[in-house]
Amino acid sequence: MLTAKGAATRQRIVDGAAQLIREQGVVNVGLDDIRAATSTSKSQLFHYFPDGKSDLMLAVARHEAEQVIAEQMPQLGELTTWRKWQAWRRRVLKMYDEQREGCALSALVGQLGLGDTTTRQIVGDMLDRWLQYLVDGVEALRASGEISEAVDPVRSATAILTAINGGATMLVATDRMNYLETALTAAIDDLRRPV
Amino acid sequence: MLTAKGAATRQRIVDGAAQLIREQGVVNVGLDDIRAATSTSKSQLFHYFPDGKSDLMLAVARHEAEQVIAEQMPQLGELTTWRKWQAWRRRVLKMYDEQREGCALSALVGQLGLGDTTTRQIVGDMLDRWLQYLVDGVEALRASGEISEAVDPVRSATAILTAINGGATMLVATDRMNYLETALTAAIDDLRRPV
DNA sequence: CGCCGATTGGACCCGTCGGTCCAGACGTCT
DNA sequence: AGACGTCTGGACCGACGGGTCCAATCGGCG
Numbered sequence: 001m002l003t004a005k006g007a008a009t010r011q012r013i014v015d016g017a018a019q020l021i022r023e024q025g026v027v028n029v030g031l032d033d034i035r036a037a038t039s040t041s042k043s044q045l046f047h048y049f050p051d052g053k054s055d056l057m058l059a060v061a062r063h064e065a066e067q068v069i070a071e072q073m074p075q076l077g078e079l080t081t082w083r084k085w086q087a088w089r090r091r092v093l094k095m096y097d098e099q100r101e102g103c104a105l106s107a108l109v110g111q112l113g114l115g116d117t118t119t120r121q122i123v124g125d126m127l128d129r130w131l132q133y134l135v136d137g138v139e140a141l142r143a144s145g146e147i148s149e150a151v152d153p154v155r156s157a158t159a160i161l162t163a164i165n166g167g168a169t170m171l172v173a174t175d176r177m178n179y180l181e182t183a184l185t186a187a188i189d190d191l192r193r194p195v
Numbered sequence: 196m197l198t199a200k201g202a203a204t205r206q207r208i209v210d211g212a213a214q215l216i217r218e219q220g221v222v223n224v225g226l227d228d229i230r231a232a233t234s235t236s237k238s239q240l241f242h243y244f245p246d247g248k249s250d251l252m253l254a255v256a257r258h259e260a261e262q263v264i265a266e267q268m269p270q271l272g273e274l275t276t277w278r279k280w281q282a283w284r285r286r287v288l289k290m291y292d293e294q295r296e297g298c299a300l301s302a303l304v305g306q307l308g309l310g311d312t313t314t315r316q317i318v319g320d321m322l323d324r325w326l327q328y329l330v331d332g333v334e335a336l337r338a339s340g341e342i343s344e345a346v347d348p349v350r351s352a353t354a355i356l357t358a359i360n361g362g363a364t365m366l367v368a369t370d371r372m373n374y375l376e377t378a379l380t381a382a383i384d385d386l387r388r389p390v
Numbered sequence: 391c392g393c394c395g396a397t398t399g400g401a402c403c404c405g406t407c408g409g410t411c412c413a414g415a416c417g418t419c420t
Numbered sequence: 421a422g423a424c425g426t427c428t429g430g431a432c433c434g435a436c437g438g439g440t441c442c443a444a445t446c447g448g449c450g
Contacts, residue, residue, distance in 0.1 A: 003396065003447080025309055030437055041399045042439080052439065110305045111367040114220055120240045124369045155377055159358065162378035166361025171229055173308040182350055183357035186385075194389045197432045198417080225407055237409080244433065247409065 010048040013038050018060045018067070021104040026057070026111040026184050029042075046187055057112060064108040065126035069133075071095060071104070075131075081139025082146050082192070088137075094166055097177055106172045109165060140193065150195040163187040163195045205243040211263070213255045217297040221252070221306040235275035248336050252307060254370045259303040262329075266290060266299070271325075274332025277341050277387070281333075284383055292372055293362055300366045304360060326356050336386065344390040351382075358382040 016038035022031045031045055031053060048056035069076070070097075075088035096103060113123040125149025134157035141147045155180070196207070211233035215224045226240055226248060244250035264271070267290075270283035291298060310319040329352035336342045360373025 001396085002428085005447090006396065022300040031439085032437070043400075046439070047397070105337055106305075109364060109368045111265060111303075120369060124371070126417080127365065127369065142286075150232040150407060150441095155240065155381055158374060159381040162361035162365065163354070163357055164361070164373045165364055165374075166357035166359070168380075169304060169360055169364045170357065173304045174322065176319070179353060179357045179360075182353040183361075187382075190381075190385050191387075193385075197428085200417090201427065204427080217423070226409085227407070238411085239428060240432075241409070249408095 006048070009040065009044060013040060013045065013048060013056070014059050014063050017056060018063050018104070021060060021112070022064075022099075023103055026107070044162045045114065053118070056116060058116070058122075061108060061112045063106045063120045064112065068126060069106050069127045069129060076133050076137075079133070080140045081144070083129050085137065085141070085188060085191075089184060092164065092184065093177075093181055096171060096180055098142065100175065101172055103168055103172060105165070106168045110169060110172070127161065131157055134160055148195055151191060156191055159190070160184065160187045183191060205233065207285065208240065208243060208251070209254050209258050209319045209389060211239060211297070212251060212257050216255060217259075217294075217299055217302050221302070222324070224312075226251075248309070253311070253313060254319045256307045257301045260317050263303060263321060264324060265372075267294060269303070271328050271332075275335045276339070277336065280332065280336070280383060280386075284379060286380065287359065288376055291366060291375055295370065296367050298363055298367060301363045305364060305367070306352070322356065326352055329355055332377070333386065342387045343390055346386060351386055354385070355379065355382045 006021040010194035013034065017029070017034045020033055021035055024033075031042065034040075034056075035045060038083065046052060047057065049059065072092065075084065079085050079088055095120050096105075108126070109123055113119055131154075135153045138147075138151065138156050142149060142151060142153065163186070164180065167183050170184060171177060171181040201331055202335070208229065212229045215232055219228075226237065226278050229235075230237060230249070230288060240245060240251065242253065267283065267287065270279065274280050274283055291300075303321070304318055308314055326349075330348045333342075333346065333348040333351050337344060337346060337348065357379035358381070359375065362378050365374040366372060
């Protein structure tokens, strides 16, 4: 049903489409652009994605959801000390500063995630996983005594996640880093402020 | 150059277009939809917006930028006490909860604001004005002694603004209020935590 | 080799959408 | 009243983009 060659082509299409969408936005990317960028033909697009564009966009959404988490690893997975939190924070800021408009997160949450129920599910699941990593990280700090027991892990993690999403959205819309940088730094610093 | 009747028609077009875009997203709204929803004809659209759709979208962006600020008034303009901050916070949460997907802010920042330099300028200016109201509010609390002198108004205001933007973006993408509610509440509560 | 399904190329179709154009109605000012 | 500019209706056009179709090629397997 799908040979190694076929799987490779399919992957090339998804990668290329994701890349284009990150750079130019969902609206400005047509099947012809994807075809050209991935050196494929119309028939291949519909061969690997029978339901057409919506089908392909779903695959891209899944790909980008993975990407958003993966690009923060391994730091996101081991937020066990204050130093590691700071390392992760620097990593995130550096990444988004370099990506600017070409940001997988805002493309996914802000554009791909609209409308379609299945895609929203993908976005929701991605955010859940991300949040869980943050919650685990906050709990680790609490357990080691680096921050107060009074800190609510879910609440703090949610604030941090929202800071990143808001910062990324505004970065794309205004090309200014200060929202993301200030809000993320503030949200993390708040972890060890007295209550 | 533009009679009272003409001005009214023009306004009706902008209002109707903004409404449609809030409900269905920029991508899913065509000139024909706007024409139908505002009981106008193609020629009128191009009569009042000679450069076509881009021209109209610019007017919509300006309209929505005004709307985003206006719908928070008068509370946003008088954040002088802790109680008033809480009243504003409740107002914001209630608004976005009711609007859900049909949210002017995310339509503006997430969709209209992409690409076009002029539109980005509009978004940037709107955010600047909004931030200034918040900075003024934080400074008022500081002046009256309700919060510590050590609080950095710009930093706190930026964190609050980013919380709203992130929360609104995620609300639209996931239909969940918890991000906005938790992050905004946390960002505001942080104002009066000891440093 | 010869079969068969996976894979590929690309011409073609058709609905949609932004944009153009012209003719006519309206309104206002002299 | 008459004239001129504003306003309105809607037919029409051309480009673009998603989707269909068929024929050709590839590649593994008996």
